[in-house]
Structure formats: structure tokens, C-alpha cells
Amino acid sequence: MSTYLVTTYLQLFFGFALQDIVARSGVTEKEILWCLTVPAIWRDRERQIMRQCAESAGIPGKRLLLAVEPEVAALYCRHDAGLPGADKQGDRFMVVDAGGGTVDITAYEVAATGLTEIGYTSGGGHGSTYVDQDFIGQAMVRRLGRGALDAAYDADRGAFADLLDAWERAKLSFDPTAGHALVVPLSNRLYRNLDTDARAKLARAQHGIDDEIILDPEEAIGLFDRTVEPILDLVDDQLARIGDAGVGRILLVGGFAQSRHLQNQLRARIGSRSTLVVPSKPAWAVLIGAVHYALAPSTAIVGRRSRFTYGVSTAMTFEQGLDPEKYRTHDYAGTAYCNNRFDTFVRAGEIIGAGHEVRRTYWPLKEGQKSMNFKIVTSTNPEPRYVTDSGCNEVGDMTVDATDSLSLPTADRRAEVTMAFGGTEITVKGRDLESDRNVRVTIDFVTDHSTEPDGPGPAAATRKIRK
Template identity: 30%
Template sequence: MAAGELLVVAIDIGTTYSGYAMSFADDKYTIHAILGSGNRNPTRVSACPTPNKVPTALLLKPDGSFHSFGHEALNHYNIEIEEEEQKHWIYFSRFKMKLHHTANLSRTTMAVAVNGKELPVITVFAFALRHFKEAAINQISTYSAHDVDPDDIKWVITVPAIWDDGAKQIMREAAYEGGLVSKDHEERVVIALEPEAAALYCKSVNLTSAAVPNVECTSLAYESGTRYLLADLGGGTVDVTVHEVQSDDLIRELHHATGGAWGGIYVDQNFVQLVESIFDKKSIEKYRREHRGDWVELVSIKFESAKRCAQEDGTLYVELPHTFHDFMKDEEKKPVKDCVNRFGNPDVRLARGSLSLQYPEVRKLFEPVFSNISSHLKTLLEKVPGVKFMILVGGFATCALLQNYLKAEFEKSFRLRVVVARECSLSVVMGSVLFGHNPLAFLSRRVKYTYGVESSRDFVDGVDPKSLRTYGDDGKAKCIKTFTVFARKNSEIEIGHEIIDTFSPLCSDSKEVKVIVCASEDENPRYTTDVRKAAVMLLPMPDTAKGKSRVIKVFMKFGATEITVRSEDLSSGNSVGRKVELDFL
């Protein structure tokens, strides 16, 4: 940690649940985590209880000001506010997935509340981050006899490793808007990749504990030379990384992070589709409009709780709100039980006001999601041989059905051990605290895309398309819009390694050079015509004395959790490097 930083506070905003944790620099393994009851307990990594997170629920007043977050937001919206008034209140839940599903993120990307009200997604995250900042600062005095200045805090914000650079930038800018730090002190905000953070937590548990379930197995996963796959199974996404432990105890990434939208909420979606099949879809849509709070409670609380307790060959009971029974009796002209009987599926019944789902029907809700996860993991394991352990973390990893499914699919066929991490729903936020103390715990990372810039070169007949041919002042044929690579997809780059290139201005009086950074899914892109314009890089060159002969050297780091750039203006004689803004939005 930098001088003056006394503690690390990590904030993990998940799709369904969120939380924060902290520890002091002089005792980094004593991590204080929020408890679902509202109390906080100091817990050592070696002997951590099971604190609950809070629902990712943000409630704003009708005028747009902050009201509450978490359980308070959920309860106030569902219980305290009259149904007729709910349409005026601005309630957001599961807004994290907006950053995964939006192809071209920008500062104007909007998140949609339950009542249809839109706010910039940066602002929504800023409200959440500000809430956790205030909660953390209020608790710091509980753990320290000395006053802690907010400037003494390093903040760590978790993000899925599969997110694009633009999504990471939105989280960073939300931290500024939420008041964690000002942009002038950006170094006090660190972006942590969720599966990496979880790996650090699992590793630290094993190194400091002698009484952890599966400790023998998980300790072996962190022996030198061992390869393991870590799957962060969250509410929205599945985030997968493959690591190898080095002899110096550092961790090397063997494949760039992969994954997809196969989290627990997609089981929820299958449940909603089942409800729409049992009853009339238009009736369900009307119920959702007229009883917003009860619908949120049905899916986000009632079914969520039942889902986590699902067992093989067991029955899943989902309690229906009393308003649901009354509404369907008026809308369908018959009681809910008759509607369920009309559905004609013996595995779906009504039992004392609850939907009763027998295991064959339960399996239908889960298996499409499980299949997507399994297919992806098999493809990855075929690319990276020698993996001995599959470590499961994240809230969805608490689901016994998923645990058993993955063990059956992989332990024999791939000759590896499937291990469920201790306190798997907390491994990300706890590990992010450790990452804040030691961001150099990783030896190297793999590049997610091929990054480069647009340039021109000599035209190659029979290879380059004629549509990209042009002629220079010397009459030679040139190929425009060619892709010059800085870092290639899935290439291994050590932490701290800099890739160096030089640029010159096109005009003699230009005081900056504008560089468009491109990103491609291909490892060997030849042209920029079919790639994504990922970012804009502005290189300052205020001294124009040497005109177009000026040269600026650029140093790019692709091995950290965020891409960073600095530059040196060689022509001006000023060799002092300065940070370069890299705008992915």
C-alpha cells in the first residue's frame, strides 16, 4: 500500500446481493465484513463466519434523492409504500447486468427502474457506492481507537473479469461521482477482477487455517506448479479464470478470463416463464404492473430463497403473495388452485398457498443454465490441459444442485477435483480486500482482446483488398486501415511490463496527437474495417517548434486490471512521463 493508506475497503456490488469488507494495513488478514443483521464482526480469514450480504436494491424518492439501499430499500418499497404510490418511487434492482448486456456503453447509458424511470447507469452505481462508503466510514471507529481520515482509505471495487474496458471505466467514474475519491486522487481507487480476488481469498484461507472443510484438497490447489480453474458463479454472470501457482508463490494466468450470462437470475427467468405458462401471460404482466412490490418479493425473495435450498429429488415450495391469489381470482374468475390444476402438470401443484414443484419440474428450471456453464467449462478445459482442481465461488455456487451437477460432469471425465470454496458467497469481497493490500500477487495476466491502432503500410497485391489501396506522394501503393498490434489476444503479459511505441503529429501546429485504439476478438486482425474502436488516446505535445518532426513515446501497460498509458515528449526535451487519458466511453 502507498504511504499514508491505513486501511483497505472493498465494495462488491453484485447482480443480486452486495456487500463491503475492510481491513487495516497493520493487520490485513483480520477482515471486517458486514452482516445481514446490520451488525459487523471482525473475522480472520482463517476463521470467518458466514455474514450475509444485502440485496442489490436501490430506492430513490419521487424527487430522485436517495432513500435507502439493501434490505431497507426492499422492505420499504414492498411493505411501507402503498401500491398506488409505488409508481412514483424509483426502485432499481439487478442493474449490474446493464453493463454486461449493453454493446456500446457510454456515459449516457441508462438504467431503467421498476416504474420505467431512467437514470444514467453511472449515477445508479454512484448512489450504491456512496451508500457503502458512508456505511464503512461509520464503522471504522468501531475497529480503531484512532480517527481515520477518508484520505487514508484505499477503495477497491470489484468487477467481473469478462467485462469490457468501458464497463470498468463506468465503475471508476461512478466512484468519483459517488464521492469515494476525487479524480485527482484516482490512485486510491483500485479495480479488482472478481475471480482473481476470490482466488486470493481461497489461497489465504488455506495458508492460515488448519480447520477448514476440504482444507487438504484446497491447500493442494495452491501448491507450486498446480493448475486450477476458478469459476465465479454469480447471480448474473459466470466468470472463469485458469491459474498456475508459481514457485515464488505468485499466480500466473493461463488463459484470458471467459464466461457469460449464465448466473442464477436465469433460473429465475425460467421460473417466470413457468408462472406465465401456468397462468395467462397477459394476466401476469398486468399483475406485475399493479403489484410491483409483491412481484419483486415473489421472484427476488421467495423464489431466490427456495432456489438456494433446492435438492435432488426434493420438492421446491414457492410461497405466493396473498395479492396474487386475490388478483387471479378476479382476473381468471377461478382460484389459483384451479388454474394450477388446469395446467395439467402433475409435477406442479398448489400446497397451502405455495407453488409446489416436484424435482422433474425443478430440473427443467435449472438444467438449461447448468448446460451452458458445463459446455463453456469443457471447452476451456480442452484448451488448457493439466488442470487438477475446479474451485467454485460466488452466490450461485451455494446451490447444491449446481455443485452436484458439476462434480458429476467433470470429476471423472477430466480427472480433477471439484471444490466448493469455504464462504463461497463472500470470497470475492474478502479477497478484494487482500488484493487492495497486495495488487502484485499475480505474476501475469492474459490479454482479453487484440489491441492496436489504425495505420498504413505498403500494399500487397493479391493479399490486400483493392478498396483499401491508395498512393503516397512517392507514387507507391499503400494499404490504409491496417491493424498495427500492441498486444495480442490471450498473450501473456507480466504485471508492470510496458509496451512502447512512438507517434508524430499530422500537422505542424498540432498540440496533441489523437490516437484511436482498436480492439478485436481475433488474434491476428489485418484491418480495422471489421474491428471495434475501443478508446481514444490524446497525447499532449504543446511545444510545436519542430512541427511534424516531433516524436512522442508512449508506454502502455496491458497486464494490470485496467489498461494504463503514459507518454514522453522526446522532441521537447521533456522526458518526464505523464499519465495519458484513455477514454473507453
């Protein structure tokens, strides 16, 4: 989706919401904390783009939180829904957030002070809007023909909004176990815009009925299958990855959670492995849960599983016979070092506590360096050795000014890099230990670094302090 469209939408929504909140509550603009929810399957790149769009729309960045949708849905289930199996310490449960565009799945354990993520974030474009697309693109086209459908749409687009509203109600209540057809009435506005041939074709397809769309259970199930089956497979995969400990409850939330067919299919698929629970207001779960998150973002989720390995590119002691010669470099004293080493801060799959910080200290390779440069790198591999390995991407860089320590011996000149994890966004900062000067860094997740590096990069400007 265009960032311009997202920014424009957020700008209009922000203006309306701000005016309404101030008028109704009497609070000032500076007293408002804004919270945007994003799908769990979004990578750091998409989250950063959303933040940039929100700030460009006028939402103040210092008072803006990004919340992950299944996380906040879990908070709703724990605090508001009163669901057993999701409220006591030690309870383990999975959240299946089935929305309109995406489905997000992960799992949590109730800890003493909050929730710890025990699952592996998964999901995809399997939301209910894809069922809507198949209803129009398959069922309606079969009955009316593409030409007649397009003509009716061009004549009165508002009539199609009425059709989709009627379809939404029928879609959520559809239960093939009852043996009834799925019936969607056509509004008078839409019916008038169908030509004679289209009405006749519709009547022939439906035993003379031309003012409703009638889907027998088998055809209706076919429309659902393309979306429902991948959701069931994702739940299977999540249960397998969690292992023998399993989860006591699987909580189905989101707008699509109201679908009786999805509920029936999911209940049948999980069998005795867990118990499916649908809260009383599944479509509200993310909205209400986001409020809980915004009230206590640092304690609501006390542990998250890292999706990637994060670190910096540096030089480490050269290991003869292991490190390639093309990566060999030397420091000011002539000691051999290996360039392009991946110095890991956290590993993919590791559970990170909220507010977790990792600090590392480095020194310059060469005498007289006025600055120390660091490349921030991610990897899908839990144990990368080189930043040029497959799955590694450079996502940012920073420069620490080291001019204040030029008078010191090179061995005493040091810079500190700190990465903060455990939240929905990752921050990095650097500090020259001599001047105590901080350098804050915005990681450039937006830049496309998808192309794999070809050979070694430039010589590292830093080497890691020996432990």
C-alpha cells in the first residue's frame, strides 16, 4: 500500500480523533498517548514505515506506541474476557487473531507480572476479506457474468456496499452442519441495476430465484476453504513448534472469529490437543487490549521471542584455518583480526525480557581514528559467524565521535554500543567512554538490504574488546 495513502488516512483520522477527544474529555493535546496496533507478522521494516507514516501525519512520535495485535488481544482475554486458562500464573494459551486482512498466531504463558511469549509468531494474508473477494470473484461472477457485474458496480457503487454488508452477516452465521444454504439478499438498488439478461441468468442458476444469491453448503464451503485451511495449518504448525508442553486454551479473536464455520473447523482440527475458546466480543479484543497495553507497556508483556539475531559488524581475533584469508586485517600493533564478524547481541528464537539492554565495548583498529563506525546487522540464523552469511542484512549504521580521546593510547580508547530489546521496537545508541558523549541511532529498517553481500565489505573500524 502507498505510504502516501496511509499517511493521508492517518492524518484525517488523527485530526478527527484529536478534536473529538479534546471536546469530550477536556484533556489537552499533550496529555494524549496514541497507540497504533500492527500485525505480529509485520517485520521491523513495516513497523518502522508505520511509525514514519504516523509521525508524518502529525501524531507526536514521543507519545506514540506501536502495539502488536495478538499481544494486546491476549491482554484483553486475560483482563476483560474472564476466560479460564488465561488468567492464572502458569496458564499457557495460544492467540489466533483472525482479522480482515491478516491472521496472526502466537502463544503466551501467564507470569507473575505479565505475559511471556512462548510461541513463534506466524500468520499471513488469510483474513476474511479474502473470503469476500472469492464471493464476488467466483460466486457472483458465475451467476451474473463479469460484464453485468462490472456494469452494475459502475452504475451504483453504494449498492455494492449494501451487498457486502448483507454478505458479512450471512458469512459469519453460516454453519454447514445445520444443512442450510447460505442466502444473501440483493438490495433493490442493486437489483435495479442488473439488466434483463443478468436477471435471467441468475434465475436459471438458482431455480427461478433472481433477487437473492443462494449458495448451497458445498459451494459456500468452497469459498471459505482458500482462507480457512491455511489458518488451520498455521495452528497445527504452532502447536508442533511449542512442543509437548502444549497450551491449555486456544483463543480465537478478531472479526473473522465470529464465523461459525471457522470455529467449527478449528475445533475439529485441534481435537483433544487443546480447547477452543471464543470470547464474547472477539472483534473488540485488539481495541480493548490496546488500552491495557498503553496503560502499562513495559509490564504488560514481560517477555518476547526475538524473530531475528541482532548484532554489529566488527573485527575479532583471526582464527587460522577457520576464517577466510580475504577477511584478514591487522590492527595498529600488527595483530591479525578477522573482518566482517557478526557480534551477536540477541539470537533468533531467544525470549527477551521487557526493557532488556545489551552493552558491548569496542576499540579502534587503527591509530588516530577520529570516529568509530558500526553497522547494525540482523540474521535469520541464530548463530551467524560473518555478516556476509546467507540470511544476514545490514539494517543501519552509526558513527561514534572519538576525537576527545585522540590523546589517549589506542588501547585505552573505547566506545560502547547498547541495544535495547523486549519492546515492539528496537533502539540502538552509542557512547564514547572518554567524552561520555552519547550518539542515538535510528535503525534504517526501511532501506532495502535484501540483496546478499558479494564478498567482504570495507575493513571494520572497530574490534571487539576481549573478554
